[in-house]
Amino acid sequence: MRHPFWKNLPVTIRPIVITGEPVLHRRAAPVEVIDDEIRALVADMFETMDAARGVGLAAPQIGVGLRIFTWQMKNADGIPERGVVINPHVVATKPPPGEADKHEESEGCLSVPGESFPLRRGEAATLVGQDLEGRELRYQATGWFARMFQHEYDHLNGFLYVDRLDEKWGRKARKVVKGNGWGRAGLAWQPGVDRDPFGHDDDGAEPEPAGERAD
Numbered sequence: 294m295r296h297p298f299w300k301n302l303p304v305t306i307r308p309i310v311i312t313g314e315p316v317l318h319r320r321a322a323p324v325e326v327i328d329d330e331i332r333a334l335v336a337d338m339f340e341t342m343d344a345a346r347g348v349g350l351a352a353p354q355i356g357v358g359l360r361i362f363t364w365q366m367k368n369a370d371g372i373p374e375r376g377v378v379i380n381p382h383v384v385a386t387k388p389p390p391g392e393a394d395k396h397e398e399s400e401g402c403l404s405v406p407g408e409s410f411p412l413r414r415g416e417a418a419t420l421v422g423q424d425l426e427g428r429e430l431r432y433q434a435t436g437w438f439a440r441m442f443q444h445e446y447d448h449l450n451g452f453l454y455v456d457r458l459d460e461k462w463g464r465k466a467r468k469v470v471k472g473n474g475w476g477r478a479g480l481a482w483q484p485g486v487d488r489d490p491f492g493h494d495d496d497g498a499e500p501e502p503a504g505e506r507a508d
């Protein structure tokens with residue numbers, strides 16, 4: 294997908310803030326007008342998501358408390374592989390009963406870098422919102438795409454996936470956050486500069502398990 298409006302704008306890879314940064318833990322504000330400033334922000338979000346090898350990125354993750362997320366993910370749902378949504382609303386099906394599978398349902402997040410924990414999510418989700426031209430968009434997603442929509446939408450409401458874990462995994466996640474010295478304001482990592490937290494740029498690294506996606 295080309296971005297003709299942005300091709301003359303300077304584009305910046307932004308630092309990704311880490312859990313504990315207040316903007317990640319509060320509800321993001323609606324976008325009132327889609328202007329050049331928003332278009333430049335979105336261009337930076339795409340650049341940052343790509344540099345971080347994320348499948349999705351929400352504006353609060355680069356420290357901006359606005360209701361926008363981007364994605365880059367192949368899918369079988371007929372949804373564009375690369376996209377952005379402004380002021381989205383996501384409705385998901387109820388997660389099936391039972392415990393999340395460690396191998397099949399482990400989720401990751403660029404704001405909890407390098408970690409992953411299993412979480413059960415709804416298997417289908419509907420996304421409505423606006424594209425960058427202000428037109429309504431509506432997509433029906435399944436599987437990992439539906440999971441990504443739910444994950445990014447949570448970001449805009451001030452929640453991280455680790456806030457949704459069951460008791461056992463939630464306890465482990467809190468320990469990991471504490472152990473890494475996270476959970477306080479002012480922490481970030483720089484994609485393309487800092488070592489890739491999910492090991493994407495390690496020589497001879499094993500391919501990521503299918504179930505672990507960072508967004």
Ligand code: ZN
Pocket residue numbers: 401402403404444448508
């Ligand atoms: Zn995330």
